[in-house]
Amino acid sequence: MAQQSALTPQAEDFPRWYQDVIAKAELADNGPVRGTMVIRPYGYGIWERIQAELDARIKAAGAKNAYFPLFIPESYLTREAEHVEGFSPELAVVTHAGGAQLAEPIVVRPTSETVIGEYMAKWVQSYRDLPLLLNQWANVVRWELRPRLFLRTSEFLWQEGHTAHATREDATAYAQHIQLEVYRDFLVNVLATPTYVGIKPPSERFAGAINTLTCEGMMRDGKALQMATSHELGQNFAKAFEMRFQSSEGKEELCWTTSWGASTRLVGGLIMAHGDDQGLIVPPRVAPIQLVILAIKETPEVTAVVTKLGDALRTAGIRVEIDRGSGSFGRRVVDWEIKGVPLRLEVGPRDLEQGHVILARRDTGDKQSLTVDTVVSTTTALLADMHDEILASATMRLETNTHEVNSVDEAIEASSGGFGRISWDLLVDGGEAQLRDQAITVRCLQRADGSLPVDEQESGLVALVAKSY
RNA sequence: CGGGGAGUGGCGCAGCUUGGUAGCGCGCCUGCUUUGGGAGCAGGAGGUCGAGGGUUCGAGUCCCUUCUCCCCGACCA
Structure with a gap:
């Protein structure tokens, strides 16, 4: 297919x-x-x-x-x-x-x-x-x-x-x-x-x-x-x-x-x-569903394990949903990926024969197999790590797409796919209007070290400019 | 408000030029088979074609009127 x-x-x-x-x-x-x-x-x-x-x-x-x-x-x-x-x-x-x-x-x-x-x-x-x-x-x-x-x-x-x-x-x-x-x-x-x-x-x-x-x-x-x-x-x-x-x-x-x-x-x-091309990526702490247990095929063994795992995870304070649904495996996986649920636990008959289950991360797509008795501890740790890693990659994107610039023209250039960081002094006299003609606005003013200024009169301020929603 | 498009089953669209049984994909329903990365086969339901008027034996299609929505330009969490 x-x-x-x-x-x-x-x-x-x-x-x-x-x-x-x-x-x-x-x-x-x-x-x-x-x-x-x-x-x-x-x-x-x-x-x-x-x-x-x-x-x-x-x-x-x-x-x-x-x-x-x-x-x-x-x-x-x-x-x-x-x-x-x-x-x-x-x-x-x-x-x-x-x-x-x-x-x-x-x-x-x-x-x-x-x-x-x-x-x-x-x-x-x-x-x-x-x-x-x-x-x-x-x-x-x-x-x-x-x-x-x-x-x-x-x-x-x-x-x-x-x-x-x-x-x-x-x-x-x-x-x-x-x-x-x-x-x-x-x-x-x-x-x-x-x-x-x-x-x-x-x-x-x-x-x-x-x-x-x-x-x-x-x-x-x-x-x-x-x-x-x-x-x-x-x-x-x-x-x-x-x-x-x-x-x-x-x-x-x-x-x-x-x-x-x-x-x-x-x-x-x-x-x-x-979000990425597969759908949402919801960070664990804001996720209404932090982990979905996907029963690949509903055999009595799978049902029993899925129910037991669901209870154990809920007891550990994790927001869990169980997908016993009908429909193909692939379809259900794709649907949960679009919803951005951080973790997906796949449980099928073949896994249980081998004494393990599969845990997949939404953000990286990584999969690991683990034994049933380690699911709760592994999941708890992974949810914490995922928050840090999602934050880290977002921080990386923010930093790599913010460019120090020294003129209005460079600021326009920088705003094509990110933020421009420019001295506020260069904008007070008509520069801001020039940017506005290109649908670019001053998003905020900061001190050079990134801290909050008292007001816009302070000297040495830096403007972050960008196109915005 | 200025410019450009579109209104046809739940969603996305074709059909309009040249009037003649309203179609396709997805989705939905039923049954059987399948669940390990968007399942297959068979059967089925669902549309006053945005609205009003006109032309015509006959209008989704042609004419007039009208309404709505979407996209691009001036504000905003």
Whole structure:
């Protein structure tokens, strides 16, 4: 049987590969309204893993979950000038409800700074109430002209954190803490995606923020993807919503606020950062299924061993699925490869006669045979190694496709299949616009050593430029 | 909004030039055989051809109107 590839090869047409893999791995479907997305169980399983890992880190950072309404009075949005200007083109507005036209239109939240600001103002009276650290898991709507599943949908799922602080320093420190200890830590240790952490140039900043921090990842086609951001909002929203508190000296002062978010876009990032021509490669810690046991043929012996192994692996804390399915061996293997399940344990009558089973890795394709009694220990160790190796190869790709450049022309060249690293000074005077004409943007600004700058005025900053999703 | 395409079973497409029984691949269902890298054979289900109007004995095909979707250019997690 001629081996025909199940997916469009990445090198042939990357966007097509992306669509193919989403369909064939059963991650998502287009919704009935343009730009909307149906997340299928396997895709949602990945999102649930992302949620669990992020939520734990957010709680460790001291924030507590709450929930605010989907509907926001239009007048709230208009209170912060930059914010409303930034978001008005993509708002969905409800003008009719209950069979009548509404006196004041209601906006479907594109983000919740405004409602949350209103309530924070109510809850904060004293410096003793600060910092106020909130997070919510929610859906938001931003009407998109060019939707792409997971990457840009008109409705998406995310977490949005909102905090209020007594001082600017405290707010700055918290935004940085979230960016590094929540987002970067998650991206490295769970998603196995190395990123460049930096600040956005003014042109790319969140509407209403005085500073935006970002983690920029590189996809396998060399394009950038913004994976998570946190914003220092200064006192812009505090002013608009009169978030005041009485200091220990008895003076009335304005709060300093932050907001920060990560969305279902992360699933898109996961797909494009690791996937290959055989399908997804899901790193073990984010994998809803870490190991699939594939019963090659259902003899009583195979069934017994498969059941026993499944129980043992689950007891060891590994997320296991058993495939006793009908259908050919090859077909089932290909299907699990497309889904990117990290490990596949093949159990057949022939193996059992010889007293072993076969363990195959999705990322490298390596197979080994091992005795039944060593399966749990081998698997546990291998899952840990696989995370490190997937991260290492992604890091290698990030580094080899990032080029130091010294001119705008070289930056354009570097952006054809990766990132350019260029002195920010070379871009401030018209260079950024020149890049933008080539669909290249400044993804973030860093210090020369890769650390986070305070603001874009700092001298000696380096810009990472690339085409992006 | 400017430019370019496409609407035909679940998905991907042919048929239209030159009107005459609506087809192909994949998928799906049933049965038998097969499960060690996308199984084989046999049988079967499933379509108001985007919508409306017109021409004609007869329209997927020709004419008019209309709707929708996709791709490329200005925003965004």
